[in-house]
Each structure stands twice: as C-alpha cells, then as structure tokens.
Amino acid sequence: MQIDDVATALFRERGYAATSVREIARALDLRGASLYAHVASKEDVLWSIVDRTAARFEDAADAAARAEGSAAGRLTGLVRGHVGVIMEDPGAAVVFVHEWRQLNGRRRADVLARRDRYEARVRDLIRAGVDSGEFEPGDPVLTATFILSALNGIATWYRPDGRSSPEMIADTYTNLALRAARVASLEEAR
Amino acid sequence: MQIDDVATALFRERGYAATSVREIARALDLRGASLYAHVASKEDVLWSIVDRTAARFEDAADAAARAEGSAAGRLTGLVRGHVGVIMEDPGAAVVFVHEWRQLNGRRRADVLARRDRYEARVRDLIRAGVDSGEFEPGDPVLTATFILSALNGIATWYRPDGRSSPEMIADTYTNLALRAARVASLEEAR
Numbered sequence: 356m357q358i359d360d361v362a363t364a365l366f367r368e369r370g371y372a373a374t375s376v377r378e379i380a381r382a383l384d385l386r387g388a389s390l391y392a393h394v395a396s397k398e399d400v401l402w403s404i405v406d407r408t409a410a411r412f413e414d415a416a417d418a419a420a421r422a423e424g425s426a427a428g429r430l431t432g433l434v435r436g437h438v439g440v441i442m443e444d445p446g447a448a449v450v451f452v453h454e455w456r457q458l459n460g461r462r463r464a465d466v467l468a469r470r471d472r473y474e475a476r477v478r479d480l481i482r483a484g485v486d487s488g489e490f491e492p493g494d495p496v497l498t499a500t501f502i503l504s505a506l507n508g509i510a511t512w513y514r515p516d517g518r519s520s521p522e523m524i525a526d527t528y529t530n531l532a533l534r535a536a537r538v539a540s541l542e543e544a545r
Numbered sequence: 546m547q548i549d550d551v552a553t554a555l556f557r558e559r560g561y562a563a564t565s566v567r568e569i570a571r572a573l574d575l576r577g578a579s580l581y582a583h584v585a586s587k588e589d590v591l592w593s594i595v596d597r598t599a600a601r602f603e604d605a606a607d608a609a610a611r612a613e614g615s616a617a618g619r620l621t622g623l624v625r626g627h628v629g630v631i632m633e634d635p636g637a638a639v640v641f642v643h644e645w646r647q648l649n650g651r652r653r654a655d656v657l658a659r660r661d662r663y664e665a666r667v668r669d670l671i672r673a674g675v676d677s678g679e680f681e682p683g684d685p686v687l688t689a690t691f692i693l694s695a696l697n698g699i700a701t702w703y704r705p706d707g708r709s710s711p712e713m714i715a716d717t718y719t720n721l722a723l724r725a726a727r728v729a730s731l732e733e734a735r
Contacts, residue, residue, distance in 0.1 A: 373562030453643065497709060497717045500702065501695045505725075508694025519687060527687045535695075535725045 358383065358393060359407070362400045363446045371401055371454040401454060402462050408451040409469050411440045416476055426484035427533060433480065434506065434532045438525045441509045448510035474499055481536055490537050502532045548573065548583060549597070552590045553636045561591055561644040591644060592652050598641040599659050601630045606666055616674035617723060623670065624696065624722045628715045631699045638700035664689055671726055680727050692722045 361382045365374045376397050383394075394400060415436030422432050441448040455466045477499040484490035506528060513524070551572045555564045566587050605626030612622050631638040645656045667689040674680035696718060703714070 370560035370562045372560045493720075494709070494713075494717050497714065498721060500698065501718060501721045504698025504701075505691045505695035508690065508697070511694075512690065519684070523684075524687065527684050528691060530683075531688060531691045531725045534727065535721045537724065 430480045445510045620670045635700045
C-alpha cells in the first residue's frame, strides 16, 4: 500500500500523465526503501488505486442497500457512505474520479461498467422514491448526476483540519442531496 | 483564439502538466498554420484560457446580479448563467476548474481571489434568502460549495449531442440547485 499512497500523492499533485515510474520509485527511495523493482508499470499502480477505491464505494453502497426502509432512507445511507469513503481518503478519491480514463483496455471497460452500475443504483433509488411518492417526478439521470458531482467535489476541497468537521459535512451534504432528490419537476424550475 | 482552442483540447485530454509547447505548436501546424513562434510559454496559454473563462463566469454573474427580485430569483439567474457558460465551452470550463492551480505567482493569486469572490456571491445570495425567509437556515458555505460542485460537473459529462438538450439540463439543474439551497438545517437530515 505504500506504493499506492506515494503514487496517489504524485498523481493528485501533478496528474497521472505527467508522473513517471522513476518519480514514484524516487519518492519511495526517499522514504528509505528501494522499491524501484516493484513498480512494474505506472498503469498497474493507477489500476491498484482505482480498483481499490471503486471497491470501497461499492462496499459502502452494498451496506446501505442492506438497510430496510424507505427510498429516502436508503438514499440517505448511500449518500452518507459515499461521503465517508471520500473523506477517509480524499487523495485516492480525486485520483479515481479524475484519472480512471487513463486506464486502457479491459481495465478501463471494467471501471466504466462499475461506474455505470453505481450510478444506476442512485438512479434506481430516486426512481423508487418517485414511485413511492416520497420524491416528486423528475429526471432521475440528471438528478443522480447532480448529486454525485456535488459529493465528489468534497475530494477536491476537504481537509481534515478544515472549518467543518467530517460529521458536519456528512450531515449537511446528506441533507442537501436528499432535498435535491425530492424534486426535479421542470414546472417548479420556471 | 485558435491557439487557445487547440491548447484547451490538449490540456483537457492529457492534462496541462503532460502537454508540451511543442505539442501545441504541432497541433496548430497540422491545421495549416506555423504558429510555433506565437506560443511563447505554456503558462501564458493556460492563463489566457483561465482568465477568459473566469471573466465569462463573472460577466454572467454580473448580469444575474442586475436583476431585481427575490434572493431565490437572483440565485436562479446566477445558476442559469453559470450552467450556460459551461455548456457554451465545456472544454475551457474543465481546464479552468482542473488546471488553474498550475498557474504560478500573481496569476495564481489572481484566480484564487476571483474564485473566492465568486463563491462569496453565491454564499451571499443564500444568506440573503435565509434573511428574507425564502431559504431555511443552514450553512451557506457548504451549500454554495455543494451547488457549485454539482454545476461544474456538467463540464465533464456534457455533450452537445447527448440525451438531454441544453435547455432541459439548465432547467433541471437550476431547479435542483434551488431546492438544495432552500434548506440545510441539520435537524432535517436526521
């Protein structure tokens, strides 16, 4: 995991394309290990970060889905879980969101399919809430995208020593997301 | 502007740090012009894109601020203007949002100050809505950040030939943002 942590910091700061395997190895050497031989390919490292982060989002969503209750309640759980995964490792979340497209072939296809499935879970919860009368009819695709973009933004600005505690951010963002989901009727926008 | 357009496409695809002046010049040559001499510094090109995009967001917000009416009405105008600027040139918006931190010295400080002022406009409209009773009390900083992250996300997924028309996206996103702004009380999240 040390390789992943060092690479995450470099990818986040400089971008994946501008970071070389040599730089990752050098950053590891500075920490006292000579791990150049272990960093086979830059894409392997990116894949390790992206795959692990995707799995953490999926695990959190699975946990939320196991809860009983209303669509609003399950969406609350999913949003809270998503925010928690980001705040636990904002660097990995930034690299995941900004750099997954740099993967090639089957790895890129794998992440794309998993992203689609994840977004579909959010859309399906919104649709379920519309069907149950909890949310007003709207466009579940745009609503889910709106909410996930807002949540993913946390990865770019969150600092553990910032003005808002993790609990405050999670509470407020969950509330904002749920309020947005309750509605998307075009009539109200006009 | 041709240099900016070519550079925007390269910066968006590969990232600023991984794009060389030589590549920008080569991409321009391929279009039949020999403009290598005109691309003095990569940071000059990034600055041109970022400064122009920031000015477009500011102009749109100025226009919204000149409108009379309620805080909700003025926030609606600002959100609509913000979405319009993004959809008019999503590539420039992506480069602005993701790459402005690559600027140095006074340029970086300039963009940082302008971003702060812009975010303060959103926060102030939310506060005004709370004061007037249009919005419920909450955390204007987190609410403004939530909304702007959601709106900026459009730059990463919007395609002119996508499933939703620009008008539909603008209507729906404005509605979602306004609904989120109406509330941020922690009590309701629980």
